[in-house]
Amino acid sequence: MFGISRRAIGHGFSRAVHRYSHTLALLETSGSKITPSSLSALTAAKQIKKPITALLLGPDAAVAAPSVAELEGIEKVLVQSDARYEHYLPEQVAPLVVSLIKGENDKIKDVSSFVVAASAMGKGVIPRAAAVLDVQPISDITKVIDPNTFVRPTYAGNAILTVKTTDKIVMTSVRGSAFPATEAKSGSAAPIEEIAPVDSDCKTTWVSEQLMKSDKPDLSSAKIVVSGGRALKDKEHFDSLLNPLATKLGAAIGASRAAVDDGYCDNSLQVGQTGKIIAPDLYIAIGISGAIQHLAGMKDSKVIVAINKDEESPIFKIADVGLVGDLFTIVPELTEKL
């Protein structure tokens, strides 16, 4: 009897695997390029070890599709280039995702996993689609244990949660800094197929955007980040001290919340629990005290340098190299000697 029940379980399991066996990865495009965070999400998708179908949306989708088709691990690329998806409004994107996961499109069946970068877009879309599918999504994963079990930080990175889902469909957003980017492979390209748009009763309209223009590398994917806090005193000092240092190092510029709130730089440069979460090879914290909300955004950096005049600052507790002193003399000297 024991044997029979074991066989029965085994049989049910293999059927379940057969029935739900694909990963759908929504990748974000910017012109002909896939965003760095989407390339990291794809690496997480590969670790789920199921055939991956990439989904590209919006007017850039068709342009970016050939390069996506050449990426390692992609079995198929689905493209929907209607202008309604241009700004990734979740009210438009979620119904399409829901329809694909439900198996309403012939181009993809048996979706058991859905993966997207934990970018502003991913965070907007995934919970909306999940709720409609009656699924509890898992945000901001940093490790794939198995197709149902993931690691994610909680409490501003002060607790590392390993969580297993019992949902039939597994929906995750991926923390870009926790996974390397998927590289292009040589050889054959995956097929590219156009799919139909899905109607929604979206009443939201996109009005405008203001993107920060910068000659510096993108903060989320930069190898080196130079970050400034309140101790820089004002915007003039922030710019005049950090810009030359960042230029010399080929680094991106980041900031603490205090620096952003006081108007030293743009919001999108904020590093922390509520800003960008980054893990560069080198993070140089200048005049940043190190509140837990800030540490949540950078403590996985490979090497952390802290420059601060207060030797009691919490930032020194996690810094690999600390220098106590006046940043107004140290930073120019450092820039000079590099």
Place this chain on the structure above:
Amino acid sequence: MSSKIKILVPIKRVIDAALKPRINKTHTGVESKGVKYSINPFDDIAVEEACKMRKNHKDLVEAIHAVSIGPGKAKEVLRTALAKGADTSTLVDVGEEEVEPLVVSKILKSFVEREGSNLVVLGKQAIDDDSNQVGQMLAGLLGWSQATNAAKITIGKDGIVEVEREIDGGVEVVKAPLPMVISTDLRLNEPKFVTLPKMMKAKKKPLEVVKPADLNIEISKRLETVSLEEPAPRKAGVMVNNVDELISKLKELKAL
């Protein structure tokens, strides 16, 4: 606008933002005994914004109802919301149970329907589980417009709500007619402290307590905690005395 605005503000009681949580011995959760709890900072901003909307649009905003899902002690965060200007409030008493965002959004949907709300203003994420899901899930369940990470909200004369949202490389502006769900980012406003007289007055405002069963919503879990651990500690760093030492140390670490 044809009808008045009725705002629902969901708020969560969380471990105070300034504290570092301690993980319990069984690695299943964090210690809650003797720990200071507060209103989730993003929710504080949501309450402030709802009250600001009424101040700026007296003729438009008809009601502000605050809801919290949590233990009996979450009454404290509801009192804060009432003191700030919410009219009425409900605690969904779930004891010590942690409720996943999917269930939270189903509970909130039932309140939207009961209160006739046409605008939900809530925090973009709770600083304990860091999920950033409830607002979007609720909007999905209701089929409403959503605007997350709001840095500025403008209610137009035509009843169209314009929201400036923080996105990865800057900001974007979207607009939608009500009903909608808006989640707040840090820069939306600066919540004011509540004065003692307002706190005293708030004690007379309605605070209803209901059980999940009263709402016909089952609190089930989809996610199972395998473990909760401290992050791996970093190796102790070194202090250097000057810029030259700093540069040579960085070269030694192959960081330069």
